[in-house]
Amino acid sequence: METNRAFPLNAYFDENHVNAATVERYGGGHINETYLVTLPDGKYILQKLNTYVFKHPEDVMDNMVKICDFLHNCVAARGGDVHRELLNVVYTKDGRHSVVTEDGGFWRMTEFIDHTKTYDVIETPEMFEECAVAFGSFQNELANFPAATLKETIPDFHNTPDRYRQFEEAVAENKADRLSSVAEEIAFVQAHRPVCNKLMDLLHAGDLPLRVTHNDTKLSNILYDTQTNKPVCVIDLDTTMPGLVAYDFGDAIRGGAGTAAEDEKDIEKVGVNFDLFDAFTKGFLSTVGGSLTELEKDTLPDGAILMTLECGIRFLTDYLNGDVYFRTAYPEHNLVRAHNMFKMVTEMEANRDKLDAIIRKYK
């Protein structure tokens, strides 16, 4: 339990409420600091945004407010529960979407969505198919969102060639003096350099359209109802901005179709579960398939390989830089994560025919 004086609760509540509040660390995200605030009459999620990652956190919140307002209308129009099926920003007493504290901390609050949980490893293909429907529906609902009003919260977020450039920079700088221990991993990434360009080349050639995508479709960014085990809400809208559909498909496969957790230490347990790949494809294409071009559908497996490779490159880069981006629990954490991503890439590449056949089955 943390002392609530360390948090900007005064900006949101009167003195009595502040005194009655308890605050505890919550959730397992790699980026922001997340806390559960409990008051006698309600629960809230308070988050300190990671300003190393989000250089302009006010842009993140401006986007979030616009997206949540838009989703509010969608959920209300279909008769859904507007306090459960979307994130609701809690405003300060003077009507602001965020608080900047004296030490420069950037904070936001949302309503806590109770009786939900997240998963690090999915339990059944059915649950993963439903996850796909949830992410697909999120994309469908935002199809009419005015994309030009969104700010780019992390420039070049899924620009894989640029991620490769940052990796090369990290190798050259060797800031954490870890280079000598990762020769094999570096060779793996270098051998995959040509793969990094595929989707960006198609985008730049005008062959793939930009849509409003979530861009961080990992399993723990879906809240599942603890009673029904069905997805309730898509969360973590910090990177929702224009992107390729293959990013959302691919990142979800990366984070959910594995046979083990992202940071499983026993590499033997790490691999791709093709039944889960099948289930996600089924749910996703049944939801967004009607609005996708043939090429978008055909390049979904490229997205799965690319997002997994990109994430592995990002973990390895962060390891080389001394763990400055992702939250880590021990020194080799990012390296373990990178290994696991590269093993999944290898397995998907070796089974490309199988992945293509699954896409054909549902397209």
Ligand code: ADP
């Ligand atoms: P990060 O960018 O660090 O991943 P998230 O916004 O995804 O931050 O939040 C981290 C975790 O906190 C989520 O995985 C989820 O478990 C929990 N969480 C976040 N917002 C809510 C909410 N409004 N209601 C319930 N749980 C939430």
Ligand code: GN1
């Ligand atoms: C981060 O924020 P979180 O924990 O949901 C990261 C994703 C990575 C993921 C890997 C803003 O997601 O891009 O794929 O970790 N988010 C950001 O687990 O960088």
Ligand code: MG
């Ligand atoms: Mg998250």
